Amino acid sequence: xxxxxxxxxxxxxxxxxxxxxxxxxxxxxxxxxxxxxxxxxxxxxxxxxxxxxxxxx
Ligand SMILES: [Zn+2]
Numbered sequence: 018x019x020x021x022x023x024x025x026x027x028x029x030x031x032x033x034x035x036x037x038x039x040x041x042x043x044x045x046x047x048x049x050x051x052x053x054x055x056x057x058x059x060x061x062x063x064x065x066x067x068x069x070x071x072x073x074x
Pocket of ligand 1: 053
């Protein structure tokens, strides 16, 4: 809930729509694994600086 400008929080898994916890230490391009469906995801950033996850097969 605490948004203090960092990336910490949750991003939605594009496969199973679960909330994937993000520590805030991840960088764009890092690999993140969904804890629910276990698929590899890549951390990406939209033009508006919003982070999102994309499948990384
Ligand atoms: Zn998932």
